[in-house]
Amino acid sequence: MGTTVPIFSHSILVCPTTVLNKMTSTESAPSVNGGQMVSIAVAERETGVGKDTLRVWERRYGFPRPVRDARGDRMYPREQIARLRLMKRLLDNGHRPGKIVLATDEDLLVLSGSQGGQGNHGGHSAVAAKSARDQTADPLPHSAELDALRSHDAAAFRSLLSQQMARIGLEQFVIEILPRLNAMIGNAWAGGKLQIFEEHLYTEQVKALLRQSINNLPPGTRRPRVLLTTVPGEQHLIGVLMVEALLTLRGISAVSLGAQTPLHDIAAAAIAHDVQVVALSFSLAFRARQLVPVVSELRALLPAHVRLWIGGMGVSRFSGNLPGVERLVSLADIARLVEETPESAGQTQPG
Amino acid sequence: MGTTVPIFSHSILVCPTTVLNKMTSTESAPSVNGGQMVSIAVAERETGVGKDTLRVWERRYGFPRPVRDARGDRMYPREQIARLRLMKRLLDNGHRPGKIVLATDEDLLVLSGSQGGQGNHGGHSAVAAKSARDQTADPLPHSAELDALRSHDAAAFRSLLSQQMARIGLEQFVIEILPRLNAMIGNAWAGGKLQIFEEHLYTEQVKALLRQSINNLPPGTRRPRVLLTTVPGEQHLIGVLMVEALLTLRGISAVSLGAQTPLHDIAAAAIAHDVQVVALSFSLAFRARQLVPVVSELRALLPAHVRLWIGGMGVSRFSGNLPGVERLVSLADIARLVEETPESAGQTQPG
DNA sequence: CAAGTATTTTTGTCCAAGACATAAGGAGGC
DNA sequence: GCCTCCTTATGTCTTGGACAAAAATACTTG
Structure with a gap:
């Protein structure tokens, strides 16, 4: 989950650490x-x-x-x-x-x-x-989606999403609807208005829908080849799926490694898969202080000719620039980044 | 991942415990x-x-x-x-x-x-x-799938899986092919013959294929209603997806909450979704010592009328019996368990 | 010799108090 | 308002010891 998710810290994958102790x-x-x-x-x-x-x-x-x-x-x-x-x-x-x-x-x-x-x-x-205590608590916009989640009706929730997607198309759905929904869910969760399992349900349904949509598209073949994943510490995959959808929509070939790939392995995979771009997603749950060191480290591990894109809400709050790293401020930026990637020049029509 | 997976210990989402410790x-x-x-x-x-x-x-x-x-x-x-x-x-x-x-x-x-x-x-x-040592060391059966993974050809790997599934059907594919593949990958990974990112790729591809297959089935409507998830500490979702596929194949309605739902929330979800069964998946990566306590605890949290199924390689190595808990020794057991569930009696044909 | 019981060894988890780097918060300067 | 320096707050790690449960072994008994 998570790239762009406003997220709930220990929502879906919170815990794992140490292992359960006592017997x-x-x-x-x-x-x-x-x-x-x-x-x-x-x-x-x-x-x-x-x-x-x-x-x-x-x-x-x-x-x-x-x-x-x-x-x-x-x-x-x-x-x-x-x-x-x-x-x-x-x-x-x-x-x-x-x-x-x-x-x-x-x-x-x-x-x-x-x-x-x-x-x-x-x-x-x-x-x-x-x-x-005096204030009125967070007004929480009313939405049919939220109602469906709160009544634990997975089918109804899924239908609502599908309908919207059919109406405005996958691209707009990913760029406009999902970020808004993610934010709404995140707020509701943080405010105690949504239980953890309801948020789990949300995440699962959205992931399933995105994967389904991606599967229904013809596999991407155009350059640049993009490797998608998250770094250790970032469990949220939704952002990765959103980007994967947008790339595949443009016929670009994307390979996803799932969440939490060790940095070393990201670099190894980039070489093995011969990609031109590595794209990472960071949710708000990702420790802000770690962003720069982690990204810098990965940048150092990657071959110079491989571009590094970073995106998600976890990146939005960071304003600086890192050499050799491209920020995906909004999902709409993907179009621009793709065009700026030399390997794609021959096949994409800029402007 | 993981239910039935012979799994690679920290495959996709290893970490979680406490929160990542050191940064x-x-x-x-x-x-x-x-x-x-x-x-x-x-x-x-x-x-x-x-x-x-x-x-x-x-x-x-x-x-x-x-x-x-x-x-x-x-x-x-x-x-x-x-x-x-x-x-x-x-x-x-x-x-x-x-x-x-x-x-x-x-x-x-x-x-x-x-x-x-x-x-x-x-x-x-x-x-x-x-x-x-006299024996021949792990011969690591040669398989086209493994070759595809090792050459980092996601499309080829996916095709191989799809072809097999088309040939023998989803049910046989899930019951026979996948467990074998999981075991093979697990062995290869444990023996250092497969890199982490190659195993990540495997997991992602299988998950995507399973989700796609599930999506292509008509949504389940029959009883019992089943809630699927994993407990905190167990990140592997493949097992959950495998079970979800088998249930949906039989027209049974399954709701998945993804991985690592806190026990309390599993119980809350079971009530909210009005399910008759909660099914958990445990991979080999799950700490053996924790199995009994965790399952016992959840059993205590769940209403008495809700059945609790546990399955996966993590369960296979456990021989005892827990009161009120049903073991899924093999994936084929699902048929039996479904029939034994009272709420389903009216709709399934036993024996 | 088989089967059961007692004893020893192995093993994982817990405890205590202390140390220290990093994060967050605040102060001061441009 | 933004950045830097300083102080406090916080989480993780360290050591060495302890102990109960599980496993293995030894011993008894039929």
């Missing part, structure tokens, strides 16, 4: 102890907050404050898990743990409901939270 | 240091062996033996990562770390090549390994 018996034991305690491994899995982080929060902020079992191991009560989940969501929206641990549960709920997707980082604090 | 720069930095070092977080992601376990192995067995960066942090050379992957694979097959750390790389290859997917647990040891 099964640990999990069964809790249920014996009154039935509602979970080990630190389970807590990590259920909240998306790492074990180390859970311990350090406990040490620094005094929360969470798990009880200990006979062995001295942490056992988290369900309520703390629930609160951790809430906190995690706020963290993903730009809040800081030091601030929100002090807030009351009520404040957390208000915070999660009041603020939009991104942008408003900074000044948030427990205090700001209270003032926010 | 990307960690990943990029190494390339500066001679180009092939990875942090412990990355090592965990790429090998499937937990951080704690990596450290304890180093302490006890002297392997892996990472170098240290300026900060004193472990940096694993690529070769050790490759060896760890091989070891992980053997562990998943019932070997024990204390034995195989002593074996030579050659022995590891022989072991991984000589024995099939599962079954032969028990007596394996380094000694057994050596005797195995």
Whole structure:
């Protein structure tokens, strides 16, 4: 998912890290102890907050404050898990743990409901939270798509998308409708108005529709050959699919490697597949600070004659320029970039 | 990916756990240091062996033996990562770390090549390994598909798959060809005969083909309604897609939430979508130790009337039974499970 | 010798407290 | 308003020790 997605931090692929810790018996034991305690491994899995982080929060902020079992191991009560989940969501929206641990549960709920997707980082604090309570929460534009998602009607949602696509065409659909939808879903999720599984459903349906559309197009044959993927740390593939659709629409051959290809392997693949362009997609969930170093590194690994395109919401917030790297500010830029690629000159009609 | 996939441990979406630990720069930095070092977080992601376990192995067995960066942090050379992957694979097959750390790389290859997917647990040891050396090492069956992948010809590879599917039909293709291919790719990858990006390409192509096939079928309408997804920690979606294809082939309505849905949200989705069945896919990359606890936990979260199916290579190696959970030993079992589901009785013809 | 039980070894996960680099926030200057 | 320097906040990593569950081995008994 994700290129252009305003995204929900741990939506579809949040968690994975370390691997689940403690074993099964640990999990069964809790249920014996009154039935509602979970080990630190389970807590990590259920909240998306790492074990180390859970311990350090406990040490620094005094929360969470798990009880200990006979062995001295942490056992988290369900309520703390629930609160951790809430906190995690706020963290993903730009809040800081030091601030929100002090807030009351009520404040957390208000915070999660009041603020939009991104942008408003900074000044948030427990205090700001209270003032926010006065505001009317985020108006969230009404849309048939959102209604379909909220009523869990995958077929209806899919139909709505298909109809729009049929009406305005794949290109316009990808360039105009999808970015808007992505933003809307992202906001709804961030505001707690959409559950995680509803957002998963959205992502799956859009991906399926895009893939279907791409499959129905004749395979691209024209230059430049483009390699599509995301870097490690970026799980969202929607952006890649959107670009793949636009390229294939123009008869350009695109090869997708899916998400999170190690940089070294991207470079190896670029050479093996003999592409002229490598295109990367970055969602808002991608750590902003990592963008420049990662892209620079990949640029260094790639042969000089291979162009590097980067796009997605994660790139939009970055203003600088990197030598040898081309930014895809809007999806419509693809046309321009394609024309600017020398290898394509013979076959595309500029202007 | 992954349900039934014999899979390559970190294929497409390896990482996730906690959030990527060290940053990307960690990943990029190494390339500066001679180009092939990875942090412990990355090592965990790429090998499937937990951080704690990596450290304890180093302490006890002297392997892996990472170098240290300026900060004193472990940096694993690529070769050790490759060896760890091989070891992980053997562990998943019932070997024990204390034995195989002593074996030579050659022995590891022989072991991984000589024995099939599962079954032969028990007596394996380094000694057994050596005797195995007499056997011909993993012959890696020659296949046109593998050749196409190795020559990076996505179109040719896709054609091969399409042709086979057209010849024997989607059902047989999913039940017979794909598991074999997955196993072959997994072996090739584990044996270092396939690069990461080649395996990414494989995964993407198969997923695209499956999705295309599913889209071409009429949407399922019959009971039971099935919810498909994977748990946090399991990124491989191929298994989910395979099951989705088989269900849709039978006219059964399946809803897919993609990979890594938090357990809580799986339960919420099951209720919201009013499904009779939740089906999970586990690849070999999924930590064996976590299977029982995770499944038990989800079972507890789900309403009693919702059935829980688990399948994939990650489940095959588990022999026990869990109350209220049904194992999908082979893909062909789907027919049986469907018939056994009460809600479907009115519409399916048993026996 | 088979089968079952007790004992030993192996193995993964957890804990503690500390260290440190990077991110975010804020101050100051152009 | 934008950029740079400085301070604080935060997450990840480190070491060495501990322990329970699983696996392997030894031992008993029929």
